Amino acid sequence: MRLRGRPQAGGGEKAPGGEERTAGTGAPLPRPDAADKASGRALFLADLPPLEGPLARTGLPPLEGLLHALTLRSTRPKARMLEVRIPPLPPETWIVDHRDVPGRNRVKMTCDDQPFFAEEVVRYVGEPILLLVGPDRGELRRILEAIEVRYENLDPAFSLEEAEARADSCLVSYQLTRGDPAAAFRRAAAVVEEEYRTGAQEHAYLEPQGFIGLTEGGRITVYGSMQCPYFVKSALVEGLGWAPERVRVVQTVTGGGFGGKEDYPSLLAGQVAFAALKTGRPVRLVLDRGEDIRATTKRHPSRIRFRTALDGRQEILGMEIEILLDGGAYSGLSPVVLQRSMFSATGVYAIPNARVEGKVLATNNLPTGAFRGFGAPQAFFAIESHMHSLALRAGREPLEFKLAHRVKRGEATITGGTFRQEVKLAEMAAAVEEMSGYRRKTREYEEARGRGSGPWRGIGISLFSHGCGFTGSGERDLIKGRVTLRKLRDGRVEILAASADMGQGPQAALRKIAARTLGFGLERVLFDNPDTDRVPDSGPTVASRTAMIVGRLVQQAAKELKASWDTAPELEVSRSYEQPGFVRWDQQAFKGDAYPAFAWGVNAVEVEVDPLTFEPKVRGVWGAYDIGEAIDEKIIQGQIEGGVAQALGWASLEVLEAREGRLLQANLTDYIIPTSMDFPRIQFRLFSNPYEYGPFGAKGAGELPFVGAAPALAAAVSQALGRPVRRLPITPEALMELAADEA
C-alpha cells in the first residue's frame, strides 16, 4: 500500500474577512489532552483507581467497596419471559432489574420506548434483563451462567420486507413534497426505477462503553464514557423520578463515540444508578467487546427506492423517493435519523418536483441509533448512485451530468429553504478532478474494460453536503445551548460547557476559540471534561454542532469577558443560543430551512478489482471540503482522514449480519474494521467559505467526511465491473454474485 502524497490541508483561497479573521487562524496547535493519553496517564472509565494493589492510585471518584456488574441478556429475538430462575446468591451479591427502577422504566430519548431493563417481553437478542452485582467478576460470571430464563417465543420480524407486511411495525413515517411531482410524472416520457440498500454498521470505538454509579448524600452520581452528559442526566431524572438537583453526571475520558455514545449511555447510566441505589455501594458496569457489539445501537440498514420521471431528452422532471430504515426493536433516535435521510434524499441537486416518503420499521434486529452522518450517508449513497446511473442512461459523463444539476446559491432546498451561502461545488469538483486525474482515468478505464488480464480498474466521484447542527429550529426550541466563561483570580479563564471530547477535538478547539478571542495563549484557558454540577447545558456533542454552535457561544462569551475584563478580579459571563434571524422552519410541515448552514464536499475514489477473487482494492482517495473555516487544520485533517476510512469500511469491509436476530459477527475478529493496511491516505483540499454565524467562520466538519466516500467507491467499482453496484457493503462475495447475476 502506498500513500498518494501528503494531504494539502488548508489550501484554497481565503475570503475577505472581518476583524477576527487573521491569517493562520486554522494553524494547528498541540492538543492539550494528547500527552496524557499517549503516556497512559489519562484515566478512562475502566482505569479509575482500583482499591487494591501496590501501585493503585488515589483520587476521585470515591470507590471504596466498588462492586462489579454483569448483564443478563435476552437470548431470544422476541419472547415473553415466563420465569427468571435465580440460584441462591452468596452474600454481597444483588440482582437489579426493572422492579428496582424507582421512576419510569423507559430511557428518555426522542422516543421513550426502550426500557432500562426488559419487563415481560424481550425484543432483541442481547436486550438487558437484569444486572448481577457483586465484588468478584469471576464469581459473578459463574452465577450468571446458572441463571435460567424460561421463554415463550413470540413472532419476530427480521427483514424490512417481513416488517413491512405487518400493520403494527411502523415506528414513524413522514412525507415531504416539493413542486408538483404528480404533474411531472404525467408528463414523463420514461420512468426509471431503482433500489439501493445499505447494511448495518458497528461504531467500534476502541473504548467499550461503561459507567460507574454511586450514591453521595442523597444524590446519585454517574461517571462514564459518553457524548451527551445532559441527555444522561435527563434520562436519570426520569428513571429515578428524582429532582434534577439530586443527579450528577461526569464525563470520563472517552475513547471514541461516532454517535454510539449519544443514546446508549443513558441506558447504562440508569442501570448503574439503580444498582448503586439498591446496594448502597459504588457499582461499575463495563461492557466487554462482544456485549458492546451485540447490545448497543448501530447504523440503520436502509432500503431506498427511486422512481424518476424523465422527458424525451432524458432530462429529470421529478422524483419519487421511498426511504425505509430498520429501526430495530425500539425507536430511540430513529425519527430524527429518518428526517435527515429525507432532507438528504435529493442530494446536492435541484430536483424541481420531488416526493419523499420515509418510514422506520420495527424489527427484532439490533437496535439502531445515532452514527456519524445520522441517516445522510444512506441517502447520499442512493442519490449519488442514482444520478450516476441516470447520467449513463442519458449517455452523459457522470460528473458533468451531476454538476449540471447541482444547486446554486439562492436556490431552494428540498424543504423550501434557501441555500444562502455560496455553493462552491464546481470549483471543488475541478480541484478533485485535477488531483485525482479523474477525467483521464475515467476515459482510460472505460476503454480498457474487459481487455487484458490485469485487474479491472475504475474511478468514481461524488458530490455531497451535510446540514450542520440540529434540524430547523431545534437549537432554539429544544436544545437552548448555554456556555459560561469564568475569569479566575490568577488571570486564567475556564470554559464551562457540556461538550464532550471523545477524540474529535473540542478540548483543543473550544480553548482555541476562547484564547484567540481573548488574545491569550492556549495555556491560559482551562476546559475540563464536563460535570453537570459545574457546567451549563450546552447541548449534546452531536450533529456536527460543537464547533459551529457551542464554539460560537464560547466566542461571544469571550468577547464579552474581554470587554469587562478589568471590572473585577473574578468574573463570569454566560451566553445562550440565539437563532440567526434568517432561519424559518415549520417542524410539522417540514418547510423552511432544515439546517442553518451546509458543509460541502467532493470525493473521488479509485479502485482495482481482482478478476479472480473480486476483491475491491482502493488505490486512491481524493477530496475537497467546504467546512467554512478550520478552527484547527490538524483536527480537521483527523476528522477527514478518520471519517473517510470509517466510511470506506462501512462501504466495503464491515459486514454486520444477523441470522434469526443473532449476530454472525460479535467480535472484532469477525467484524472487520480497517487496519493500517487497508486504505491509502486521502489527499484533500479545504475551500474557505466563512459562515457568518460560526466562530471565525467555522461550520460543521465531524460528519461530512463520512458522507461522500461510499458513493464514490460504488461508482468506481461500478465502472471497474461495468455493472451498477446498488448495495453496501461491497464485498467480494457481493461482486461475484453481481457478476454472475447479470452475466
Added chain:
Amino acid sequence: MKLDFIVNGGPVSLETDPLRRLLDVLREDLGLTGAKEGCGEGECGACSVLLDGRLANSCLVPACAVEGLEVTTIEGLRDTEAYRLLERSFIAAGAVQCGFCTPGLILAAYALLRRRPSPGEEAVREALCGNLCRCTGYGMIVEAVLLASRQGAGVW
C-alpha cells in the same frame, strides 16, 4: 502459583492464578492501566506490552507465561528519551485523537524502530496493522512514526 518477573525494570513477585491474563495482573494487581482492554481477544492491540522487547497482546498472555520475563508497559517507557520523541511526533502529526489506542501504538512503533530504525512507509503500516484505531484512519499515525524515525537516530 507464585510468579516472579520483571515489570518496567523492577522485580515483581506475586501469588496468582497461572491462567489469569497478564492484562489483568498489570491493571488490577499493579495498577498499570496504560494497557487498555479494547477487545479481550488479541485483535485490537490496545493492551500491547513488550515481553523481552517483543510486542505482545497482554490479553492473550497467561500469567504463567511471563515467569522470568521482562515486561515493559507504557508506564515503563514513558520516562525514556525514545518515548519523548515518539510522544512529540504523535502530537505533531495529529496522531492522538481519543487516545485509547495510543499507548499500544506507541509501543508497537517503539518495537518496530528498535528493530528497524529507518523503516519505509510500507514497513510502518505492516508493523502497526495489529493495532486498531477507529479515529484517525492511520495516516497521521504512520506519519508520526516516520517523523520519529527521521529524528531518532541512535535513540532506539
